[in-house]
Amino acid sequence: MVTTLSAPVVIPSLLAVGVLLLLCAVWPQEADDLFSQGQRWVSHHFDWFYSLAVTVFLVFLIVVAASRFGDIRLGPDDAKPEFSFISWSAMLFAAGMGIGLMYFGVGEPMQHYLKPPTVAGSTPAAAREAMLTTFFHWGFHAWAVYGVMGLVLAYFGFRYNLPLTMRSGLYPLLRHRINGVWGHTVDAFALVATIAGIATTLGYGVLQLSAGLHQVGGWNTDSDWFRTALVLAVVVLAGLSAATGLDRGVRRLSEINLTLAFLLLAFVIVTGPTVFLFQALSENIGNYLSSAVALSLHTFAYEPAREANWFGNWTILYWAWWISWSPFVGMFIARISRGRTIRQFVVGVLLVPTAFNLLWMTAFGNSAIWLDTHVALGGLAQTATNVDALLFHFFEYFPLTKLLSWLAIVLIAVFFVTSADSGAFVIDTIASRGAVNSPLWQRLFWAAVLGATATILLAAGGLKALQAVTLVAALPVALIMLALCYGLWQGLRADRAHYSQDLAPSTNFWSGRHWRRRLEQMVHQTTEPQVRQFLRETVLPAFQDVAAELRGTGADAVIHQDENDGSMRLIVPHDGLRDFVYGVRPVRKTLPAFLVRNAADPEAQGHIHEPVTFFEDGREGYDIQYLRQEEVIADILRQYERYLSLNADQRTHLLSRAPGHTEARKAAPD
Template sequence: MFKTTLNKGIFIPSMVFILLVSITSVIYPQAADEILNIIKRFIFINLNWVYIWAVTFFVIFLIFLLFSKYGDIRLGNNDSRPEHSFFSWMSMLFAAGMGIGLMYFGVAESIQHYSSEVFGMEHYVNKAKNAQLYTFFHWGIHAWAIYAVVGLSLSYFAYRLKLPLSLRSCFYPLLKDKIKGKWGNVIDVFALCSTFFGITTTLGFGVVQINSGLQFLNIVPDTSFTYQIIIVGVLVSLAILSALTGVDKGIKILSNINVILVLSLLLFVLILGPTVFLIGSFTEGIGNYINNFFNLTFGTHVYDQETLPWFYDWTILYWAWWISWSPYVGLFIAKISKGRTIREFIVAVLLIPTIFNFIWMTVFGNSAIWFDINVAGGALSSLASNPDALMFRFLEYLPLSSIASFMTIIIVIIFFVTSADSGIFVMNNIATKNAVRSPKWQTTLWGSLLAILSLLLLNAGGLKALQSMTLITALPFSVIMILFTVSLIKALSIDQSYYDRNFSKTTIPWSGRLWKDRLRQIVETKDSKSVNVFIDTVVKSAFTDLQAEFAKNGVTATINYFEDDSKIEIEIKYDMVNDFIYGVASTSKIASNYLVDENNFPKIKERGIYFPKAYFGDTREGYDIQYFTKTELISDVLKHYDRFLDIISEERNEMFISSDSNGIVP
C-alpha cells in the first residue's frame, strides 16, 4: 500500500504554486523576470523602510532578551540538556545558514564594493575601509538576528510548549487552536514555498561556481549545461543520501568535516597572505563597525541620492534575502537547538557566527584588495562582475594555488550537499506537519524536485525571476516575523509567571486538621453568587468581630458596605497618614478552554471563575482568600495592620504615607 505522511492541506497548494511559478519562469524567463523585477523594485524603493525597521527591531528584541530575566528559560523542560556538542551545533548552523554564501561572496563582495562607482570619488584607502565596513554590516549581527528570531521562536514553542516544530506554532499565543486549521496551513504553505525558492536559486548559483572551479583546475573543459547536469545529479544524490541518514549522522558528519576544511583554508590564506595587514585591518575594521553601528542600522541613504541604487541592490536586497531564507534556516536551527537556554542560544547564534564572518571576510576580502592594489594592478577589480570565478583567480596570487583551489571546490561541494540535505529535511518537515518518520520516497521526491527545477531554471535563464520572487516574499514574512516576537514575549511572560508563582497566601496558615473541607473547596468551582455569600457571611462576620475588638482597644474601625454584596471593607481613618483599608471584592478571571472541556473536573457553569480577592488602601496587589476560615481572615487583617503601623512609624517612609496621597481603592 502507498504510504505517505504528506499533509494535503499544505503539500498540494504548495506544489501548485511552486510549479506554477517555476514553469512560468522556464517558459517565459524574460517576461517573468521583468514583471517580478518591477514588483521587487517597487518594494525596494517605496517600502525599504519596512526592512530597515524590521531588522532593527529584531536586533533590539534579541538584545533585550539576552539581558532580561527570560534569558535563563531553557528551550525544553527545565532539566533538558543539549542534544549536540557545541562544535557540532555550530558546524551545522554554519552549513545551513551561510555556507555557500561565504565561499561565493568571501572575495566577491569586498572587491565589488571596492570597485563600485559609489565610492569612486574617494581615496583608495577609504574605498577599502568602506568595502570592509559594508561587508561586515551585511554579514554581521543584523543577518543573524533575522535567523535567530525565527529559530528561537520555533525552538521555544516546539520544545517548551510541546507544539509541532512548525511556523504555525509560533502563533499559538495569538491564535490558540486556530493554528490547527486553515490559518496554520496558510502559514506553512508560505514557509514551504519560500524555502523551496530560496534553496533552488542558491543551489543554481552554487552549481555555476563549482563548474567554474572545475574548469579552472582543468577537470572539465568548459561550463556548458551538460557538465552542470552531471554536477547537480551527483551532488543532489549525495544530499538525498545524507538526508535519509538524518540530522545525527549525515548532516552532522558532513558539517563537522566542512568546518575543519573551512578553518584550514582560512589559516592557509591568513598565513600565506598579507598576514600583518590582515590582522591590523581586522582590528581597525571591528572598531569602524562599532563606531558606525547605529548609522548603518538606521541608514536609508535618503540624503545621498547617488547611492540609493547601490543601497537597494545591496543592503535592502540582503535584508530581503536573509528574511526569505529565515523559514528554512530558522527551522533547521530550531531542530538542532533543543536544551539550550535562551541566553545561550542568542549569544551563540547572534555573536559567534558574526565574529567568524568578520574574520572570514577580512582574510579573503581584504587579501584580495591588497593583492589588487600591490600585485595584480587592478586585475581582480576588473573581474568584479564575474563572482563565479573571482575566488579562484584570487587564489592564483598565493603559493600552492592549485591545492587551495581544489580545497575550495571540496568545501563548496560539501556546503552544497549540506544546504540541500538540510533543505530537504526542512521541507519534508513542513509538508508533513513534523511527522516523526516519513517514507524514504518523500526525501527522494524533494531532492529530485530541487535538482530538476534548478536545472530547468538555470538552462532557461529563469533563476533571476525565481530570485526576484523569493525576495518579494520577504516583505510579508517580515511582518509575520514581527508577530513572532509579539507571540514569543507574550508566552515568555506567562512562562516566567508560571514558574515564579508561589503557593497561594491562602494556604500559608493551613494545617492538616481541616483537610477534607480544604479538598472540597479546591475542586468546587465558584460562581458569583457563591462568592457573594462568602463575603456576606465569613468576611462580614470576621470584620464585625474585628470592629468590636478594635473599639475595646480605643481604635475606631468602620465597615464599608457596598451594593449587591460583592464588596466589603474595614477602614481605620487617620488625619496625617493614609487610612488603613483591608477590603474583599468578588473578582473574576476567564477560565481556560482546557479547564472548561476537562472531564476530570466539576463542570463550570459560567465562562468566568469567581473568587474573593483581598485589596488594600495602598494599592498593593491583592490575592485570593477563598479558602480562609473566619479566624484565618481575622489573623490576615491583623498582619496587614501590624505592617501598616510598622511602616508609618519610620521617618523615611513619610513620602509614601502622607494623607495627601491616599491610595485609590480598586
C-alpha cells in the same frame, strides 16, 4: 506507503512550484523581465520597510534576551541541549551562510571597493567603506532575521508542544485557526519559498563549482550535462547524509565544513598580509560598531539616485534575501536548539556566526584589496565582475595555489551537500506539519525535488527569474515575521505568568479539612452577596479577635468598615511609622469565555466576585475566599510579623517611616 505528509500543504505547494518552474523554464527571459520588475518595484517602494523591519528584529532579540524572559528554556524546564556548543555552532554556520561566504568573501568587498556608494572608487576611503558595508550586510542584522524565525519556531515548538512549523508562531493571534486554512496557507507559502530559495542557491553554487573546476583543472564545465551531473552528485550525497539522520549526517558534515573553513582561513591569514589583516580587523570592527545605528536606518533618502540605486541593489537585496531564507534557516536552527535558554540561543545566534563572518570577510576581503593594490596592480579588479571564478583568481596570488583551490572546491561541495540535506529535512518538516520520525523516503523525495528544480533552471537559464520571485516573496514574509514577534512576546508573557503563579494563601494554610465544602466553592462562581457574607461571618470576627488580643497587650487596634464598597480593614497604628493595615474588599473580576462555557453552574455569568486583601504600602492583594476564621487570623499575624520585621530593618525606613493614614482609625462596633 507510510507517509506523514500533509495534503493541504503539499499539494498547493507543488502546484505553485510547478507553475513557477514552467514560467522560468519555458519563457526564461520574459519571466526574468517580469519578476525583476516586481523586485525593483518592491525595493523602490518598500526599502524603508525592509530597513525598519530588520532593525526591529535585531532590537527585539536583544530586548528579549536581556529581559526576564531570557531564562526561559526552549523546552521543558529540565530539558538539556541535544548538541554540544561546538557542534551547534558548526551547524549554525553551515546551514546559515557558509556557502555565501565562499561566494562573496572576495567578490563583495572587491565590488564595493571598485564602486562604493558615497566615495571615489579604488581609494583608501573606498576600502574602508567596502569593508564597513560588507560587515553590515553579513553581521548582526542578517543573523537577527534568522534568529527571530528560529526563536519563534523553537519556543512554540518545544515549549508549547506545537508543530515545528511557521503556523505555530501565529498561535497567539490565530489560536485554533492555525489548524485550518490560515495555517495551511502560511505553511504552504513557507514551503514554496524554501524550495525556491534552496534550489536557486544550489543552481548558483553549481555555477561556482563549475568555474572552479574549469579554473583549476581545465575541464569543460559549460555543458548542461556536466552541471546536471554535479547536481545529481550533490543530491546523492545529500541522500546518503539524510539516511544517517540529523545527529550524525548534518552534524558531521557541519563539523567537517567548520574544520576545512578554519584551515582555509588560517592559511589565508598566515600567508597573506598578516599584520595588515589584524590591523584592518580591529578598525573594521570599530567602524562597524560605531556606525551600526546610523547604517540600520539609513535609506539614502537625501543622496542622489546613484546611491539610492546602489542601496536597492545591495542592502535591500540582502535584507530581502535573508528574510526569504528565514523559514529554511530558522526552522533548522530551531530544530537543533532544543534545551537551550532563550538567552543562550540569542547570544549564540547573534555573536558566534557574526564573529566568524567578520573574521572571514576581513581575511578574504581585505587580502583581496591589498593584493590588488600592492601585488596584482589591478589584476583582481579586472575580473571582479566574474564572481563565480573570482575566488580562484584570488588564490593565484598565494603559494600552493592548486592545493588551495582544490580545498576550496571540496569545501564548497560539502557546503552544498549540507545545504541540500538540511534543506530536505526542513522542507519535510514543513510538509509534515512538524511530524517527527517521518519515513526516510520523504527526505529523499524532497532532495530529489530540489535537485530537479535546480537542474531545470540551469538548463533553461531561469535562475535569475526564480531568484527575483524569492526576493519579492520576502515582503509578505517580513510582515508575517513582525506578527511572529508580537506572538512570541504574548507567549512569553503567558509563560512567565503561568510558571510564576504561586499557590494562593488559602491553599498554603489549608490542612485538607472540609474539602467537600471547599470543592463546592471552587466549582461555583461566588456572587457579591456571598463575598459580603464571608466578610461579615469570617473576616470580621477574625479582625475582632486579633484587635481584642492586641488591646490586651497594651497596643492600639481599630477596625474600620466602609458600607459603600463593602471593605473592612484592621488598623494597628504606631507612632512615627506607617500604620499596619490588613484590609479585605469585594473585587469583581471578568472570567475568560471558556471558563464561563465550561462552568458547573448552568447560570454562570461572565464575572466573579472575590474577597481580596489590600495593604497600606500598596502591595498587590490576593484572594482569601477559602480561608476559615483561624486561617484568616494566621494570615493577619503573618503580615503583621512582616510589618514589624521591615520596621526593624534600616534599609526600608524610607518606606516604613512614611506618614501613615490615620483618618480611618475610627473603630466600628465590635
